[in-house]
Structure formats: C-alpha cells, structure tokens
Amino acid sequence: METQGGAGQDGSIGDWATCAADPGYRAAVLDLLGALAYGELSAFERLADDAKLAPGLADKAALARMASAEFQHYQLLHDRLTEIGADPTEAMTPFVEPLESFHRVTRPSDWLEGLVKAYVGDSIATDFYREVAVRLDDDTRELVLRVMDDTGHAQFAVDKVRQAIEQDPRVGGRLALWGRRLMGEALSQAQHVVAERDALSNLLVGGAEVRGFDLVEVGKMFNRITEAHTKRMSALGLSS
Numbered sequence: 015m016e017t018q019g020g021a022g023q024d025g026s027i028g029d030w031a032t033c034a035a036d037p038g039y040r041a042a043v044l045d046l047l048g049a050l051a052y053g054e055l056s057a058f059e060r061l062a063d064d065a066k067l068a069p070g071l072a073d074k075a076a077l078a079r080m081a082s083a084e085f086q087h088y089q090l091l092h093d094r095l096t097e098i099g100a101d102p103t104e105a106m107t108p109f110v111e112p113l114e115s116f117h118r119v120t121r122p123s124d125w126l127e128g129l130v131k132a133y134v135g136d137s138i139a140t141d142f143y144r145e146v147a148v149r150l151d152d153d154t155r156e157l158v159l160r161v162m163d164d165t166g167h168a169q170f171a172v173d174k175v176r177q178a179i180e181q182d183p184r185v186g187g188r189l190a191l192w193g194r195r196l197m198g199e200a201l202s203q204a205q206h207v208v209a210e211r212d213a214l215s216n217l218l219v220g221g222a223e224v225r226g227f228d229l230v231e232v233g234k235m236f237n238r239i240t241e242a243h244t245k246r247m248s249a250l251g252l253s254s
Contacts, residue, residue, distance in 0.1 A: 030098070030153040041213035043154055044095070046146060048105030049207070049214075051091035053139055054161060055106075056113055058084040060132065061167070067125045076170055083165040094157055109207065116203045120196055126178055130189050130250065133171035134196045137246050140164075141239040142204060149217055175250045190252040197243050201236055 027033060034040045061081035068074040095102040116135075122128040140162050147155045147162075179186045208215045218235060247253065 026152055027149070028151055030151045033151040034098070038213050038216060039151075042217035043150070044098075044100050044105050045108070045211050045214040046143075046150075046158070046217070047091055047095055047100075047154070048102075048107075049109040050139075050143060050158065050161065051088055051095065051102060052106040052109045052113060054084050054088035054091060056117070057081075057132075057136065058088060060117070060128075064122075064125075064128045064132065067128055069125060073174075076166075080165045080167050080170070087161040090157065090161055108211070112203045112207050116199055120199050122192075126175060126185065126189060127192050129171040129174055130193055130252075131196055132167055133175075133246070133250070134193055134243065135200060136167060138197070138200045138204070138239060138243065141242050142235075145235050145238070146218060172249055175252070179251050186252055189250070190247070193247050193250070193252055197240070201240070205236065 030043075034043070058081050061077050061084060065074045065077040065081065068077060092102045095105050120131060122131050143158050143162050147158050150158060175189065179189075208218060
C-alpha cells in the first residue's frame with residue numbers, strides 16, 4: 015500500500031479508500047479530523063464571545079462574519095466524519111479537555127488580548143495541520159487545507175493591534191508578554207495531545223510505517239511552528 019512505501023512522485027499517497035485500509039492510518043485521520051472539528055467549533059464560540067467585547071459595531075460585525083465561517087468549517091468536518099462512518103462526537107471527545115484547559119488558563123482580559131489570542135492560536139493550529147497535511151491521502155488533505163483557509167481574522171488582528179500600539183506604545187509590551195504566554199501554553203497542550211494519541215503521533219513523524227512516539231521528530235516540527243510564530247509576532251509589531 016502507498017502509505018507504507020511513502021508518497022509517489024507527485025507527492026500523493028493515494029485516495030482515502032486505499033489508505034483507510036490500514037487501521038492505523040484510519041485511526042490517525044479520525045483523530046486528526048476530530049481534533050480539527052472541535053477546534054473549529056471552539057473557534058466559533060470564541061469569536062462569538064469576542065464580538066461582545068468589540069469596541070464598535072463594525073468590529074462586532076466583522077467578528078460575527080468570522081465566527082460564521084468557522085462554523086461552516088466545523089460543519090464540513092462533521093459531515094466528512096459521518097460520511098466515512100465515524101461518530102463526530104466520539105471523534106471530538108478526546109480533544110475537548112485539552113482545548114478547554116488551554117482556554118481556561120488563557121482567558122483574555124480585554125479586546126486586544128482576545129485578538130492576539132485568536133491570532134496566535136489560529137496560526138499555531140494552521141501550521142500544525144499544514145505539517146500533517148503533507149502526509150495525508152488526497153481526499154483528506156484537500157479537506158484539511160480547505161478548512162484551514164484564513165477567515166480574515168489574521169489581517170484583522172494585525173491591523174487592530176498595530177493601530178492600538180501606535181496610539182499607545184505601552185500596549186506593545188503587555189501584548190508581547192501575553193503572546194509568549196499563549197505560545198507556551200499552546201505548545202504544551204499540543205505536545206501532550208500528540209504524545210497521548212499514538213496513531214496521530216505515528217502519522218506526524220513519518221506515516222503509517224513508523225511505530226511509537228518519536229520525540230525528536232515531533233520536536234523538530236514544533237520548532238518550525240515556533241519559528242513561524244516569531245515571524246507572526248513581528249507582523250503584529252510585537253517581540254516574541
């Protein structure tokens with residue numbers, strides 16, 4: 015099977031029907047889609063809450079549009095899980111507590127902290143899933159990349175945070191510390207989840223033929239995500 019021998023010359027490992035014949039691969043994809051689905055559902059809830067903190071109607075409407083886009087992404091994942099014979103609720107359940115734990119310890123105190131949190135959290139998730147996407151079958155990869163499309167929140171956050179720093183440079187120091195805290199908490203939770211889910215960790219470090227949690231390879235992946243975070247913090251006008 016293609017998953018065992020690696021990708022073909024075009025980078026494809028095959029379609030879902032072929033790759034899912036491997037129970038380990040199927041389990042990994044169910045984990046992946048479950049984690050992504052709950053992440054999108056949580057993002058919808060978070061953006062809806064953030065809209066309540068918006069300083070004006072235009073900002074409130076912008077966040078409401080983004081929340082709607084996140085829910086549409088969730089629905090795509092829910093429908094795909096159902097289509098391949100999985101229970102969406104069951105697939106999402108292992109990832110509820112890690113994500114809710116992250117939100118409990120990173121509750122923003124104001125509008126700007128909420129923007130930075132959404133920007134940092136969404137960016138880390140995007141980087142993570144794009145890392146995984148190169149190891150996926152054609153059908154799953156297409157879906158993952160589709161739901162990872164930017165809803166417009168990244169540029170919205172950059173514009174609003176930079177504007178706030180221009181108006182009051184002292185804001186930058188506080189938000190830089192906040193961004194570092196968010197990154198540390200997000201990586202900690204992500205590493206915990208990967209370590210706990212064997213099928214997912216196998217997929218991350220090289221495909222279905224790899225067995226066991228390879229801390230070195232996963233560490234390299236998270237280093238790349240950290241480097242991308244540093245660049246995004248600079249885009250916000252903040253030090254990482």
